[in-house]
Every structure is written in C-alpha cells, then in structure tokens.
Amino acid sequence: MQNQIKKRILVAPLNWGLGHATRCIPLINALLENSFEPVIASDGIAFKLLQKEFPKLETIELPSYNITYAKKGQFFKLKMLQNSPKLIKAINAEKKATKTIIEDYRIDGILSDNRLGVYSKQIPCVFMTHQLKVLSGNTTWLSTKMHQQIIKRFDECWVPDSIGENNLSGKLSRTNTLSIPVKYIGALSRFKKYDCQLKYDLMVLLSGPEPQRTLLQNSLLKELDTFKGKLLFVKGIVEDESKATINNNMTSYNFMTSKALEKALNESKVVLSRSGYTTVMDLAKLEKKAFFIPTPGQFEQEYIAKRLTKLGHAPSCKQNEFKVEMLQTCEDFSGLKATDYTTNYKKLFNLFKGE
Incomplete structure (x- = not known):
C-alpha cells in the first residue's frame, strides 16, 4: 500500500516576471505523467499564473523577494546592491517557510527554479537554472561564484538547455566548477508548433x-x-x-x-x-x-x-x-530554431524516487 502513495514534489519558481513560472509548466505536467504529486509554491504574478494553469493542484504562497528594477539601465547593478538586505531577509524567511511546508505538506522532494532558500538537507533537492555563469560586467567572477555557492547546497542542478555550441544560452550555461551533478535537460517550453494561417x-x-x-x-x-x-x-x-x-x-x-x-x-x-x-x-x-x-x-x-x-x-x-x-x-534574419533534444523525464526524476 505504501508503494502506491504518490511522492509529493514541491515546485518553486522565482517570481521574476513570468519566465520561471512558465518554464516550470512542462515539468509539472511531466511530474503528473510520471505519477508524482506536484505542490506549487511561489508568490506574486508567477503564483497567480500557475494557480490558473493548475487549478486542481495544491498551491502555497512563499515570502516575496520584492525586487524591482532601476528605471535607468546604468543603475541596474546599484539597484540590485540596494536590494541585497531585502533579498537576504526574504531568503531567510523562505528557508523557514520551506521547513514548515516540508512537514505540513509531507514533501518528498524539491524542484527550485532560482528560489535560493527553497532547499532542505532532509530530502532530494534540485536547483534549476540556465545561468551557471552570472553576467554582471566587471563583477561577473564574483556574481558567478556567489551563485554557484548557493547551487552547491542542492543535490543536482538542472539546466534547461542542450550541450554544445548551438545551444540557446551560449556561455551562460557552461561551467566545470560545480561539485554537484549538472544535468542538461534540453530547452523547456509549454508550447507546440503547428501549421495554421497567420492572423x-x-x-x-x-x-x-x-x-x-x-x-x-x-x-x-x-x-x-x-x-x-x-x-x-x-x-x-x-x-x-x-x-x-x-x-x-x-x-x-x-x-x-x-x-x-x-x-x-x-x-x-x-x-x-x-x-x-x-x-x-x-x-x-x-x-x-x-x-x-x-x-x-x-x-x-x-x-x-x-x-x-x-x-x-x-x-x-x-x-x-x-x-x-x-x-x-x-x-x-533566419528566425529561431528548435534544438533536437528529447528529455527522458522518467530517468531525470530518479533522484526523487531515491534511485
């Protein structure tokens, strides 16, 4: 009887526009198809969007990072620095919330899309990002090192891209300095191409x-x-x-x-x-x-x-x-092209099965 109980996976995308939430949609669908029970956790518009997409799934609101951009591009980095204390406070709140969520919702695994505080040493945890190298001008070395220190707290890092020169993210997703397994899972999209009349x-x-x-x-x-x-x-x-x-x-x-x-x-x-x-x-x-x-x-x-x-x-x-x-x-210009890469979700989700 115990083997028939579906493992519950906390899927937690960052609320930074809609991108992190929407690229989690194919992963949530894949979890459902592979007999897992996704539990969605986020905040803001990302949270609202996923609630609309998956009205039958359990959803939990996480503490917000409340990060805003500068009005002028040249002040972007300064604005990020000013937001740092707020960000650290939010990550700490996120860690506390995650501990409670794991206990209250009987979570068996975590898939965090760039949510820095959503992890636990008690269960398998995955960090998803296409930025193994974080560009920040003359401080790229520092921002990359800081980001990789956070990623190392997880069990695996999933990169939504393919390996090779023809990938979509270029040098952003290339590294040989991470000490945890890095898995390239192919570009993710919730959409399918079909022939139709242009409107x-x-x-x-x-x-x-x-x-x-x-x-x-x-x-x-x-x-x-x-x-x-x-x-x-x-x-x-x-x-x-x-x-x-x-x-x-x-x-x-x-x-x-x-x-x-x-x-x-x-x-x-x-x-x-x-x-x-x-x-x-x-x-x-x-x-x-x-x-x-x-x-x-x-x-x-x-x-x-x-x-x-x-x-x-x-x-x-x-x-x-x-x-x-x-x-x-x-x-x-040629337009964008899809990469020939099929994700083996059954194999990918072995971490959550304890295999």
Whole structure:
C-alpha cells in the first residue's frame, strides 16, 4: 500500500516576471505523467499564473523577494546592491517557510527554479537554472561564484538547455566548477508548433519586473501607433480574468493563458519581446521570427540578444533606440530554431524516487 502513495514534489519558481513560472509548466505536467504529486509554491504574478494553469493542484504562497528594477539601465547593478538586505531577509524567511511546508505538506522532494532558500538537507533537492555563469560586467567572477555557492547546497542542478555550441544560452550555461551533478535537460517550453494561417503581422509579448515592463509598454504603444499591419499586444499583467480590447488594427490583452497564447504565437508572423531566456526557448520551439529588446542593464538579456543577432537569428536593439521601421530587418534574419533534444523525464526524476 505504501508503494502506491504518490511522492509529493514541491515546485518553486522565482517570481521574476513570468519566465520561471512558465518554464516550470512542462515539468509539472511531466511530474503528473510520471505519477508524482506536484505542490506549487511561489508568490506574486508567477503564483497567480500557475494557480490558473493548475487549478486542481495544491498551491502555497512563499515570502516575496520584492525586487524591482532601476528605471535607468546604468543603475541596474546599484539597484540590485540596494536590494541585497531585502533579498537576504526574504531568503531567510523562505528557508523557514520551506521547513514548515516540508512537514505540513509531507514533501518528498524539491524542484527550485532560482528560489535560493527553497532547499532542505532532509530530502532530494534540485536547483534549476540556465545561468551557471552570472553576467554582471566587471563583477561577473564574483556574481558567478556567489551563485554557484548557493547551487552547491542542492543535490543536482538542472539546466534547461542542450550541450554544445548551438545551444540557446551560449556561455551562460557552461561551467566545470560545480561539485554537484549538472544535468542538461534540453530547452523547456509549454508550447507546440503547428501549421495554421497567420492572423497577426506582429505580436508584442511583454513580461518582467516593474518598472521596466510598464516603461517598455508605454514606449511601444506610442512607437507602434504608425504600424500598418495587424497587431496583437499582450501586456503580461496577470489579473483575475483575461480581457481583450480592440482599437483599429490592434488587439490587446492584459495576459493570456497557455492555450490562447500558444494559438496566438503560432498565428503571428513576427514576435517582439524581451530577450528573457524562457521567451527565447518558447520562440525557438515555435521556430518564430523575432525582434528582441533586452531589459536595460540586465546583462544576461543583453548578452542573449546580441548573441542571437550575431548568429543571424533575430535582430535586436536597446530600449531607447527602437523605431517601428526596424521591424523590417526581421526579413534578413533566419528566425529561431528548435534544438533536437528529447528529455527522458522518467530517468531525470530518479533522484526523487531515491534511485
């Protein structure tokens, strides 16, 4: 009888925009398919989104990091330093909450997507990240070392990318200095590509922490006022209901659930978005043409955007430089491509089975 009880896995994505939450969706589905019982833990919009995606699963709200971006990119690193005491306090609160959750919810294993305090020495714990190297300008060596010290507290590190030069994250996911097993599990996406008639000439897909999400939204609404084609604008504001408004050639949504977003992306010729890694994985899976505007001052997004432009996959520019005419350059780029990698989830989840 004991063997028939499903093992309960705490899945805890960071609330930093929607990317960490959405890339956990295929993993949650895989856990369900492999007879585990996922328990979701997060906060903010990431928490709300996963509650909508998995209304039947147990969900637990974690202490919030409450991290915000600087309004100007050059102050990004300074803002992060100012947030450090708040972050340390939140991680300590997270550790206490995790201990209680493990006992109260009978948790058998942990999958933390960049939540630094969600781990325990008592049960198998996995840390998921594509950033084994954390770019921060001239302090990259320090930020990388600090991040790897945290990762070493876990039993395994899962990297949502493939190995090799043609990977999506470039040098971000390469390291030989971690003392725990590193498993490359392939790019994760909740979406599937299918053939359909194109409905939108351009889709704008926004996400990410404030105030930069709003700053880009307002800038794009103004700049795209002269856009001639059919435009879909998804703001990335998770509210109780998904609402649509139509104004001339533009249809806008506050947010879309997975099914609706998958359909809209497949129906769009070009996607304009941040160069957040989860968005890049999604667009690669759907083999889309894209235009990237990295979050100002966020070294990781700036690196990914520049790399994809240099490789001839997608054009990009700084936030304050974007002009609607730049979208025409998408024709000169190949678009993103999916990597041929199939994740063996049964084997991957052996850690949680004690194998």
